[in-house]
Amino acid sequence: MTPRISEKRPWTFYALATLFGLFLMFLYGPMFVIYVLSFQGPNGGVTFPMVGTSLVWFREVFEKGQMANLPVSFERSIALAAVVSVLTVVISVAAGLGFRRRFPGSGVLFYLAIASLVMPSLLVGFGIGLGFQFLGWQPSLFTSALGAQLTWTLPFGLFAMFAVVNRFNRSWEEAATDLGASAWQRLRHVTLPILAPGIIGVAMGAFTLSYDEYARTTLTIGPKNTLPLEIYALISSATSPTLFAIGTLTTGVSFLAIIVSLLVVLRLQRRRALAKVG
């Protein structure tokens, strides 16, 4: 960023910084409560007071319980999210590139994507579930549930790609062509590397959306639940701090993943800077 003319912060900076701080407190306040409560003693419940401390509820997360089988549903969620993420990247990157020109039907497709994005989630699942019933097919993880989730992640990926592609300068591609690159070489060595940060963003976004998806999946999943559905089942049967333990674990793993990737990025930047100097 270029340094500003005035280095003194205006009063709005302090006002907004305070607002941001308060927002973070609001965001993490209840999260903090569940982090604490996940260490509840074996006889404790989902609310205060704490009855001793223990790791019982964490152990429960990794065991097959009576009401829910969390480890297996977790594996299913991860597998589904990985597939959704890959498909979303491939399809929405291609579509994002395609949308750079006007083509017959581009308007219709754009509004179809908007509609798919704003459609109340449960209704998408309802429609697909109904369709499977009419056809006499069994809904399952990698058919109906995958499809239902794609109607949500693809428009998201597409809009993210619009933002990425907008900043992309067409003349780089033209330069590559003028220098004699084939269409494939141009895509492989010019377009994709420049779009890479955006593409990684789309992949992570799609993964998160899928991993957490509930409303679209519930009517299309068939007999084998994903993690959010299993969590929902747990809530409606018996509430225990196990749910909070899941929250604590998720946050812990997210923090770890982010710290690791930040370190990698920093190291890459340093190496790049060194290469430039040398």
Added chain:
Amino acid sequence: MNSGGLTSVLPALRRRTRTASGKRRSTRLPPWLVSWFQVGPLAVILIVLFALPTTLFLIVSFYDYDRVGIYPAFLLDNYREMLTTPATWRVYVSSLRFAFIVWAITLFLGFNIAYFLIFHVRNRITRTVLFLLCAIPFWTSGIIRTIAWIPFLGRNGAFNQLLMGLGLTSHPLTFLLFSDFAVIVTYVHLFTLLMVGPIANSLAKIDPALLEAAVDAGASRWRTMTDIVIPLSKTGITLGSILVFTQVMGDYFVVRQMSGGQSASIVSMLSTQIQAMEYPPASANAMVLVVFVACLVGVMMKVVDVRKELVK
């Protein structure tokens, strides 16, 4: 005048280079066909998994049904029944009220947070870290984040303990949990990031030099805001608004869990019908909701041409 002349020349120049390179590839596919191949998979998925199922429940909404099954027919009874039930209207009014309140709060928060991150945080790494701090809670399931408010807001919850500890109140506040208040707080917690993302993206495209120019030309902070920043970020504002609005209208978990049974949501009403296998009235219900949401989004997109802004 000078810059005007330049901007009119540039597209013409670009067009010339395009046709030049186009001529070289004249033996290849026409550009629109290339685009079709690129968007093809997306189009197929959206048509098969979104447009067709929607058409399907449009058809089913006219069907007849009884306790054992559904029968092809063309009846308007499902719609008539639904629209003449006072409960339907009540639920729509209450959902709309929630949507408006949550929209106003998330817009205020989202815009200011995005503005802070983009224009006030000068270091790129600090900005990324702050962004991630906002995003991390979103990796935890929305269901868990919803029920996380229960021990926080409850009678013996953390918030009441804090208030009593500070001596602000002598007995615990009971309106905090299982109330409209709890529903709104939860929605804001869940959906503010949907507002921050698109607005930050719009703001990031604004050239900081533009703001400096405005200040140099004597514009007050407020005028810079209303005349430059807000008009240039309206695409992000619209997209964020659409996302928040439709998420609230389509919710069925939060209201059920946090209102303590005092209010229902449109979709939770619908899911009760689905569980009872009353598909035709559920479909009619769904169609009304779809049309309603489509009108709302249509109006918002009329105000700001999102398409023109996004696909340049």
